[in-house]
Structure formats: C-alpha cells, structure tokens
Amino acid sequence: MSAYRLQQLKGHILTDNKITAMADSPSPLSTHVLNTAMGVPGSNMALKLYRQDASTEAWSLIVTGTTNNDGRCPGLITQQMFTPGVYKIHFETAQYWASMGETSFYPYVEIVFTINDPGQKYHVPLLLSRFSYSTYRGS
Numbered sequence: 001m002s003a004y005r006l007q008q009l010k011g012h013i014l015t016d017n018k019i020t021a022m023a024d025s026p027s028p029l030s031t032h033v034l035n036t037a038m039g040v041p042g043s044n045m046a047l048k049l050y051r052q053d054a055s056t057e058a059w060s061l062i063v064t065g066t067t068n069n070d071g072r073c074p075g076l077i078t079q080q081m082f083t084p085g086v087y088k089i090h091f092e093t094a095q096y097w098a099s100m101g102e103t104s105f106y107p108y109v110e111i112v113f114t115i116n117d118p119g120q121k122y123h124v125p126l127l128l129s130r131f132s133y134s135t136y137r138g139s
Helices: 003-012 015-023 093-098
Strands: 033-035 046-052 059-066 085-091 110-115 126-128 133-135
Touching: 085 126, 110 126
Parallel strands: 033 126
Antiparallel strands: 046 059, 046 085, 085 110, 126 133
16 A cells, blocks of 8 residues: 555544544534545645525635645635525536546536525535546535
C-alpha cells in the first residue's frame, strides 16, 4: 500500500483526528467527499454552496471552498446565515479526476436539499467514483 493512501486512511482510523477536524468547524452544515473507487478521501475538490431565492428561484452563491486532506470542507456557513430554504452544493468532479490523470462521466455533481430546521446539524456527504455517486443526509 502506498504511503499516500496510508496517510489518507489514517484520518479515518484515528479518532482524535476526526474530533480535531470537526472541532475546527462550528458550521451547522458539513460535507465529506469519499473517493470510493480508491478508498480514500476526495481531497482538493473545489465546491460551491448556494441558496435558492424562494421568490425568484435564482441561486445565490454563499461560499466557495476546497476539500481538505480528509475530504472535508469545514466552515461552510455560519449559524447566523443558515436559514430555512433550499440549498445546493456544487462539486467540481471533472477537475478532481483530471488532477489524478483520470476522466469522469460526471463533469460536476450538484446535491440539492431543503433545510426546514436550521437549528439542527446537517451532514451531506458525497460518495464518488468515476462512473457513479451517491449521497445521504447525515447529522
């Protein structure tokens, strides 16, 4: 097993690394990209968080970011900015795969979801391979 892959897996095995990664982010919304094809976090993936205007249905950009070495993007949105509504996270998957010399069937992935209770914590992970993806609502 390569040293790179071992380093990537370390964050998922050692509990203290997980706590530290989450402690850095007071955001009520989190995401985590996992490269299921290689069994590693989806690090260095560009993403954008948007909120939809309820009256015009237009999307407003809230923040851009890049996933860290653990595939997470801490600090997506503050509790004050997190209001009920429809949100989407846009992931730049083609750029991610191209950075590894690979191609992807999906040039990007957009996950659209509704927030009814902004007092809760929401986790929106992306499980990704070159030809498939899935997501779910975590907490």
